Amino acid sequence: MGSGAVGSYYGARLARSGCDVVFLLRSDWEVVMRRGFSIEEQTEESFQIYPVRGYRRTEEMGTCDLVIIALKATSREALRQLLPPLLGPETAVVALQNGLGNEEWLARGFPNRAILGGIVFACLTRTGPGKVKNTGFGKIELGSHRGSDTALLQDVAALFERAEVPCAVVASLEAARWRKLAWNIPFNGISVAAGGCDVGEILRDSELRRLTVGLMEEIAAVAARHELPLPEGWIERMMADTARMGPYRPSSLLDFLAGRAIEVEAIWGEPLRRAQRAGVLTPRLQTIYALLRALDRRANTPQGITPS
Amino acid sequence: MGSGAVGSYYGARLARSGCDVVFLLRSDWEVVMRRGFSIEEQTEESFQIYPVRGYRRTEEMGTCDLVIIALKATSREALRQLLPPLLGPETAVVALQNGLGNEEWLARGFPNRAILGGIVFACLTRTGPGKVKNTGFGKIELGSHRGSDTALLQDVAALFERAEVPCAVVASLEAARWRKLAWNIPFNGISVAAGGCDVGEILRDSELRRLTVGLMEEIAAVAARHELPLPEGWIERMMADTARMGPYRPSSLLDFLAGRAIEVEAIWGEPLRRAQRAGVLTPRLQTIYALLRALDRRANTPQGITPS
Numbered sequence: 001m002g003s004g005a006v007g008s009y010y011g012a013r014l015a016r017s018g019c020d021v022v023f024l025l026r027s028d029w030e031v032v033m034r035r036g037f038s039i040e041e042q043t044e045e046s047f048q049i050y051p052v053r054g055y056r057r058t059e060e061m062g063t064c065d066l067v068i069i070a071l072k073a074t075s076r077e078a079l080r081q082l083l084p085p086l087l088g089p090e091t092a093v094v095a096l097q098n099g100l101g102n103e104e105w106l107a108r109g110f111p112n113r114a115i116l117g118g119i120v121f122a123c124l125t126r127t128g129p130g131k132v133k134n135t136g137f138g139k140i141e142l143g144s145h146r147g148s149d150t151a152l153l154q155d156v157a158a159l160f161e162r163a164e165v166p167c168a169v170v171a172s173l174e175a176a177r178w179r180k181l182a183w184n185i186p187f188n189g190i191s192v193a194a195g196g197c198d199v200g201e202i203l204r205d206s207e208l209r210r211l212t213v214g215l216m217e218e219i220a221a222v223a224a225r226h227e228l229p230l231p232e233g234w235i236e237r238m239m240a241d242t243a244r245m246g247p248y249r250p251s252s253l254l255d256f257l258a259g260r261a262i263e264v265e266a267i268w269g270e271p272l273r274r275a276q277r278a279g280v281l282t283p284r285l286q287t288i289y290a291l292l293r294a295l296d297r298r299a300n301t302p303q304g305i306t307p308s
Numbered sequence: 309m310g311s312g313a314v315g316s317y318y319g320a321r322l323a324r325s326g327c328d329v330v331f332l333l334r335s336d337w338e339v340v341m342r343r344g345f346s347i348e349e350q351t352e353e354s355f356q357i358y359p360v361r362g363y364r365r366t367e368e369m370g371t372c373d374l375v376i377i378a379l380k381a382t383s384r385e386a387l388r389q390l391l392p393p394l395l396g397p398e399t400a401v402v403a404l405q406n407g408l409g410n411e412e413w414l415a416r417g418f419p420n421r422a423i424l425g426g427i428v429f430a431c432l433t434r435t436g437p438g439k440v441k442n443t444g445f446g447k448i449e450l451g452s453h454r455g456s457d458t459a460l461l462q463d464v465a466a467l468f469e470r471a472e473v474p475c476a477v478v479a480s481l482e483a484a485r486w487r488k489l490a491w492n493i494p495f496n497g498i499s500v501a502a503g504g505c506d507v508g509e510i511l512r513d514s515e516l517r518r519l520t521v522g523l524m525e526e527i528a529a530v531a532a533r534h535e536l537p538l539p540e541g542w543i544e545r546m547m548a549d550t551a552r553m554g555p556y557r558p559s560s561l562l563d564f565l566a567g568r569a570i571e572v573e574a575i576w577g578e579p580l581r582r583a584q585r586a587g588v589l590t591p592r593l594q595t596i597y598a599l600l601r602a603l604d605r606r607a608n609t610p611q612g613i614t615p616s
Binding site: 208 | 501505596
């Protein structure tokens with residue numbers, strides 16, 4: 001579900017490896033049906049997928065063995081209608097999304113069902129309808145929301161591995177989510193709040209770099225308080241990995257520049273609320289959350305500068 | 309010096325009260341010479357000043373008894389050239405500016421001279437060349453940089469009082485600067501970083517409001533560490549005063565929206581450096597400083613989105 005960078009990339013990889021992939025393509029249906037998917041790789045061969053089994057509405061798709069949700073966390077309301085037609089009695093769901101609360105929301109709305117979460121460590125950019133550029137990494141971490149589903153996790157991981165996507169099954173999905181948040185919270189947030197910086201510019205600016213590390217330390221403290229500590233040296237490793245990404249623009253920045261809503265609550269709001277409930281002070285996170293929430297609201301306020 | 313909101317307003321008030329005021333008008337000279345100053349008051353009578361003794365260059369103005377600097381702190385380099393022609397042996401200087409470091413800079417460049425600082429508590433908006441609207445307050449606090457100059461301070465305060473500008477002489481100019489910073493740091497900063505919010509919108513947004521108070525508490529801690537504590541109840545009083553300002557836009561927001569540089573170092577950078585030297589943690593201030601510095605730089609980078 002979803003033909004943004006994540007859905008197109010992993011869907012195309014799975015299709016190429018022989019999976020029977022059915023795509024929900026809302027805005028891009030016409031172009032993708034005519035031209036297929038075009039995946040540009042950096043370190044391996046680029047490839048096309050054509051023809052594509054694409055649909056505009058989930059009602060036309062039939063039930064699936066596995067539903068991969070690659071819509072933004074901001075699309076939850078739409079999901080409520082989109083998801084049910086795809087669900088047979090045994091259908092499992094993978095939330096390939098950023099932020100916190102996605103699996104909880106799915107588990108509440110669709111109980112007694114295997115809900116997995118996937119965390120993407122990749123630099124994927126949608127460069128046009130059906131076109132995705134992968135400029136680094138590509139790994140997925142996969143975990144189960146309810147903490148069981150061991151066989152299913154192995155099966156899904158095997159599908160990704162067969163599609164040449166490195167995929168690790170993690171014991172704690174929540175711990176993996178915090179590890180990824182330690183990247184998304186600073187880089188996605190600063191890229192938007194600082195007026196459109198790519199990650200290279202953030203790292204080159206001494207004050208933005210200091211802010212990045214400060215935010216990561218706050219996330220590390222919250223994760224540790226939840227007994228899900230970040231691995232030793234994680235912050236240094238993320239900074240080093242990011243330095244190899246060049247002028248990469250996080251997805252929130254691309255969304256913001258394109259006038260789309262950003263995942264304010266999933267990436268910043270929910271982690272902040274968990275920090276507050278756990279009694280951990282996160283002043284930088286509160287600052288960036290407050291600013292992004294206002295920026296997002298104002299960007300989606302038609303009259304422009306001031307609604308007052 | 310300067311025909312922004314502050315220079316035009318106080319210069320016009322002093323001229324009306326009988327002072328011999330000579331104005332440096334760089335961009336607005338033609339309009340002001342033709343139409344004079346037009347001051348719109350809220351609670352008292354609006355008034356015009358015409359004709360105006362205005363000049364485009366300080367070389368034409370002659371030396372003065374008192375120079376009132378109403379240029380932004382970002383104009384320091386220009387001041388280096390602009391100020392000397394106005395200075396006779398006994399000329400005193402008043403920095404009617406925001407932020408920290410203005411008087412220090414003047415004292416270094418123009419030693420053995422009385423340097424006063426003035427702090428404006430007013431809601432002044434320049435609505436056009438020579439046109440200023442005062443929507444609240446109007447008070448000035450006046451102090452001496454070197455801590456002496458008692459008779460001079462009384463004389464200058466008397467000039468302002470005669471011009472119907474409430475003017476208080478303060479024992480510690482630095483303490484007064486921190487009191488004002490406790491307003492400028494949150495409201496000027498958030499108004500820009502949150503994408504163009506007026507103070508009313510900041511107060512109505514629960515997270516921006518919480519950030520405002522958090523920033524004020526950081527400033528209070530830094531001021532207290534310097535043994536210049538904010539008065540009891542100051543934060544509550546500023547919040548209450550601000551609630552009466554309505555949809556007021558701080559000067560930094562007007563500058564930013566007009567493509568002018570904002571006073572990043574005087575209002576946020578210098579206070580942050582003093583906090584760091586004093587060993588006071590100010591994570592919200594560092595966050596907002598880092599973001600504003602990047603926003604300001606990017607706004608003044610011709611190629612737009614990304615220089616990398």
